[in-house]
Amino acid sequence: MRSNTFIQFAATLVAFVAACLFPAWSMAATHNVVLSAETLPNGQPAYKLLSHTSSNGTVPGYATEATIPGPTLFIKTGDKINVQLTNNTQSPVSFTAPGLSTGNSALAAPGQTKSYRLNARKAGTFAYHDEKAPMLGLFGAIVVDESNGHVQSYVDGDGTIVSTKRSQLSKEFVLFMVGSTFWGAEISRNGNQQPLWANPDLGAYQDDLLRFHVLAVGPGHTFHLHAHRWIEPGSSQKAPHIIDTHILDDLNNSHVFTIKAGTGVGPGVWQLHCHLISHMQSGMNSRIHVVARDSGQSADSIVGASPSGAIFNNDSDQPGLVTFIVSDEPAGWFRSARGDALSPVTHTKSLEIIPPGSSVHFVMS
Ligand SMILES: [Cu+2]
Numbered sequence: 359m360r361s362n363t364f365i366q367f368a369a370t371l372v373a374f375v376a377a378c379l380f381p382a383w384s385m386a387a388t389h390n391v392v393l394s395a396e397t398l399p400n401g402q403p404a405y406k407l408l409s410h411t412s413s414n415g416t417v418p419g420y421a422t423e424a425t426i427p428g429p430t431l432f433i434k435t436g437d438k439i440n441v442q443l444t445n446n447t448q449s450p451v452s453f454t455a456p457g458l459s460t461g462n463s464a465l466a467a468p469g470q471t472k473s474y475r476l477n478a479r480k481a482g483t484f485a486y487h488d489e490k491a492p493m494l495g496l497f498g499a500i501v502v503d504e505s506n507g508h509v510q511s512y513v514d515g516d517g518t519i520v521s522t523k524r525s526q527l528s529k530e531f532v533l534f535m536v537g538s539t540f541w542g543a544e545i546s547r548n549g550n551q552q553p554l555w556a557n558p559d560l561g562a563y564q565d566d567l568l569r570f571h572v573l574a575v576g577p578g579h580t581f582h583l584h585a586h587r588w589i590e591p592g593s594s595q596k597a598p599h600i601i602d603t604h605i606l607d608d609l610n611n612s613h614v615f616t617i618k619a620g621t622g623v624g625p626g627v628w629q630l631h632c633h634l635i636s637h638m639q640s641g642m643n644s645r646i647h648v649v650a651r652d653s654g655q656s657a658d659s660i661v662g663a664s665p666s667g668a669i670f671n672n673d674s675d676q677p678g679l680v681t682f683i684v685s686d687e688p689a690g691w692f693r694s695a696r697g698d699a700l701s702p703v704t705h706t707k708s709l710e711i712i713p714p715g716s717s718v719h720f721v722m723s
Pocket residue numbers: 535578579580632633634637638642
């Protein structure tokens with residue numbers, strides 16, 4: 359009895375000391391995230407968020423549909439994530455987040471459900487994706503923020519570096535650079551997530567604080583945004599490098615920065631693109647329109663072509679997008695992502711039928 363009391367006292371003391379020394383750990387949350395993998399109307403696979411519960415209670419407002427990129431998971435350093443993935447596609451899929459995963463990478467066969475575990479030991483934005491064919495659409499971002507709420511500082515018009523909290527951000531953009539396309543998502547100030555699909559036109563009011571999470575899946579890219587400058591992550595606080603271009607040189611790179619929209623340049627339409635000229639010429643181009651708050655113009659982002667948009671056999675008011683997989687397979691080297699479903703009608707997997715105004719996307723892995 360007496361030794362039990364001592365053990366309880368010692369355990370309480372250890373917990374108290376740990377909470378004092380490592381406050382982030384003591385506030386760490388466990389997240390249970392339930393996902394499915396779905397096939398979008400154009401044949402591309404995508405992750406869909408079914409539920410997210412957190413031991414600290416707060417979760418974002420997710421899109422109700424399967425999206426590319428998949429849902430953006432916002433967590434804090436020290437948090438744990440349990441992911442349950444159900445595969446509703448016709449091919450095996452998986453879930454991995456290099457840098458966060460704790461060694462599990464089991465494939466879920468069609469119809470199967472698998473579980474994965476992640477630990478967020480350090481702050482940053484990390485890609486999660488399918489291991490086998492991530493470039494087709496099964497990818498998304500996990501944002502691990504410091505528990506004190508600080509995010510990347512921004513550079514003001516006069517060159518001053520201004521420290522920033524997440525609560526000050528007007529919007530956040532997630533941009534995946536894949537093949538010849540930017541895949542975008544927007545997270546509003548209140549946490550609501552909206553898919554922006556392929557090569558969207560981003561929107562913001564002048565002086566809005568915007569955080570960008572730029573990630574690459576597959577071969578590397580060089581991100582460049584016109585008219586804005588930001589701090590190179592990891593450069594010294596005293597003499598930070600100010601940049602407007604960043605190379606993402608492997609599968610799991612990410613680049614995160616905060617800007618003040620239009621600072622030093624005013625309202626305008628600014629291009630963002632891959633600086634590898636061949637990628638840019640192939641379509642890896644987007645833009646951000648920055649409008650004055652009193653101009654009466656809309657600061658809403660304009661969604662790009664969508665895998666759920668109007669294409670043959672899929673009616674929609676949105677502009678559609680078809681995707682071809684370019685491979686070394688004899689005869690099938692140029693195959694629509696929905697080639698299996700389409701070929702009874704078209705008698706080939708290499709033909710797509712689209713209305714004017716649609717987009718065509720190529721994936722070469
Ligand atoms: Cu590129």
